Amino acid sequence: MNLLDVRDLTLRFGGVRALDGVSFGVAEGSLVALVGPNGAGKSSVFNCVSGLYRPNDGVVEFAGENILTLPSHALASRGIGRTFQNLALFPRMTVLENVLVGGHTSHRSNVLSCAVRWPGERRRERAARARALDLLSELRLAHLADMPASGLPFGTLKRIEIARAVMSEPRMLLLDEPAAGLTHGEVDELGGTIQSLRDAHGLTVVLVEHHMGLVMSISDKVIVLNLGKVIAEGLPAEVSNDPAVVAAYLGTAA
Amino acid sequence: MNTTTQRSIIRALPWTVGLVLLVGAPFVLGLTGIRGLMQVFVLAVAVMSLNLLTGFNGQPSIGHSAFIGLGAYATALAVQNYGWSYWSALPIAVLIAGVVGAVAGVPALRIRGMNLALVTMALALVFPQVPVRLTEWTGGTAGLTVDERLRAPAALGVADVAWQYWVLLGIAALAFLLIRNVVHSSMGRAMIAIRDQHVAAHTVGINVRAVKVTVFAGSAAIAGVAGWMFTVTNQFVSPGDFTVLVSINLLLGMAVGGSGTLVGPLMGALFLYYVPEVLPKLGVNPQLTPAVYGVLLILLAFFLPGGLSGGLRSLVRRLSGITAKKGVTTPQPTLDTT
Numbered sequence A: 001m002n003l004l005d006v007r008d009l010t011l012r013f014g015g016v017r018a019l020d021g022v023s024f025g026v027a028e029g030s031l032v033a034l035v036g037p038n039g040a041g042k043s044s045v046f047n048c049v050s051g052l053y054r055p056n057d058g059v060v061e062f063a064g065e066n067i068l069t070l071p072s073h074a075l076a077s078r079g080i081g082r083t084f085q086n087l088a089l090f091p092r093m094t095v096l097e098n099v100l101v102g103g104h105t106s107h108r109s110n111v112l113s114c115a116v117r118w119p120g121e122r123r124r125e126r127a128a129r130a131r132a133l134d135l136l137s138e139l140r141l142a143h144l145a146d147m148p149a150s151g152l153p154f155g156t157l158k159r160i161e162i163a164r165a166v167m168s169e170p171r172m173l174l175l176d177e178p179a180a181g182l183t184h185g186e187v188d189e190l191g192g193t194i195q196s197l198r199d200a201h202g203l204t205v206v207l208v209e210h211h212m213g214l215v216m217s218i219s220d221k222v223i224v225l226n227l228g229k230v231i232a233e234g235l236p237a238e239v240s241n242d243p244a245v246v247a248a249y250l251g252t253a254a
Numbered sequence B: 001m002n003t004t005t006q007r008s009i010i011r012a013l014p015w016t017v018g019l020v021l022l023v024g025a026p027f028v029l030g031l032t033g034i035r036g037l038m039q040v041f042v043l044a045v046a047v048m049s050l051n052l053l054t055g056f057n058g059q060p061s062i063g064h065s066a067f068i069g070l071g072a073y074a075t076a077l078a079v080q081n082y083g084w085s086y087w088s089a090l091p092i093a094v095l096i097a098g099v100v101g102a103v104a105g106v107p108a109l110r111i112r113g114m115n116l117a118l119v120t121m122a123l124a125l126v127f128p129q130v131p132v133r134l135t136e137w138t139g140g141t142a143g144l145t146v147d148e149r150l151r152a153p154a155a156l157g158v159a160d161v162a163w164q165y166w167v168l169l170g171i172a173a174l175a176f177l178l179i180r181n182v183v184h185s186s187m188g189r190a191m192i193a194i195r196d197q198h199v200a201a202h203t204v205g206i207n208v209r210a211v212k213v214t215v216f217a218g219s220a221a222i223a224g225v226a227g228w229m230f231t232v233t234n235q236f237v238s239p240g241d242f243t244v245l246v247s248i249n250l251l252l253g254m255a256v257g258g259s260g261t262l263v264g265p266l267m268g269a270l271f272l273y274y275v276p277e278v279l280p281k282l283g284v285n286p287q288l289t290p291a292v293y294g295v296l297l298i299l300l301a302f303f304l305p306g307g308l309s310g311g312l313r314s315l316v317r318r319l320s321g322i323t324a325k326k327g328v329t330t331p332q333p334t335l336d337t338t
């Protein structure tokens, strides 16, 4: 059963076809990599699936529901969590507070119960804090909990964003270049972290990544995008030997 | 006693001392001092309401004079023309300001920044015209004097003005407490998230529109409370009390105190009330007050970008840093901050 089904997705920016009839499926529980040269349309796929861009054409079904008609804030409670290529953290909050914001959907409360600190509200807040601290430990960030988010290294901020996304208890996690700015050793560690997060939280993961070592070692399936089109799809080993893929990468390198 | 409770006691100490001093003030200060502090409480609640919307949620408003005016006029009309008590006028003042705030919050969903500031300014420009149009009912430009005052319960045997002072102090303290609770809750984090990074706010599932309208309505309702406090204090309302200049002054107070902080509005209110009081005594022509404000704002932008509360916080941090260092006997690993 596919958790995510993308069919004939088309997205234009003026004359630019960022996406040109993209179709693919993501099986529940799998870890799928979405790769391709710069400007291929990977982030655009994420933006359509998370409701930030409205595609000109096509269908996005999540758990059998057409989600393109939903407002973007409704997607988190449906079970879609994501991180951003260029980070979208809250710079004036602490690391812990950033993660707590991720718990917004499971921690719905009205202004009045917040204002008078209703016992139920306090209990929810305590539970959310405990869960956020657990997640920070899972990502080895617990020692930074009370630091302001601004000023931390890029790789650390990327991990904080992952913690924030997992805090919303998503069924599917979209990771946009989580390894960017990491050292070699850190990339290996990240691969392990992503796998253990998937197992511990029952996640389906879609990973956009330029770091091929990471992609090849942890993905169940690789989808290759070039100029807004899917040019290959299959097991990591199959895809890396595909002539079309080699040409696409060499073409951009030339 | 562990260090956390110790720290929270130390943190609560200045607040407790301040509150005790304020509660005791009527026994020490003369009538002018008490009346001055009442004006400070009105201003504090007004700046708090603006800070909730603009400082914490990032929605600028030059329309708060109108929300305060609505609360003040609703109270004055209910008490003077319809013979209501001040207490029964309070929910009406809050409700009217809050409903108008909710309605004003809807267009604010579509527009942001400068344009939103202009739309709220239109509200502030229109509001003083309304009582003028309805002169028979409101007294027009001459204003409306309220003969009745907020009376102390006879059983207490205290002067009415002292009672009014304590009521206003209590309401200001309550407003501060409720706003603090909201800011520290999931709702407050959602507000700040929208202010600083609204794309991410959407993706973590915050209903940005609903939060923005709620905050607009809540902020306007609190401004309505400030309006009620205004009428209790002055027993007089006139269109000139709620011009767009009042809104601009509140923005100034918020910036001086430190926008998006809890303590900022209190400092802003002290500034807004006492600076115009003190300047003539220093021999400054009162007409130059706006110029003095301007110079102070520029100095502040350069030397205290976090406002007075930001400056105070870094001072406290520096002092406590010094005491902490004194207490440390073993060398501490330094953080690599490169």
Ligand SMILES: Nc1ncnc2c1ncn2[C@@H]1O[C@H](COP(=O)(O)OP(=O)(O)OP(=O)(O)O)[C@@H](O)[C@H]1O
Residues within 6 Å of the ligand: A013, A016, A017, A018, A036, A037, A038, A039, A040, A041, A042, A043, A044, A045, A085
């Ligand atoms: N908001 C936008 N406005 C205009 N053009 C856009 C916008 N977003 C994406 N594009 C264009 O769409 C195309 C695909 O961009 P996208 O960001 O999806 O690529 P990508 O595969 O994520 O690339 P990278 O690896 O560099 O992150 C590019 O040509 C890009 O310039």
Ligand SMILES: [Mg+2]
Residues within 6 Å of the ligand: A042, A043, A044, A085
């Ligand atoms: Mg991208």
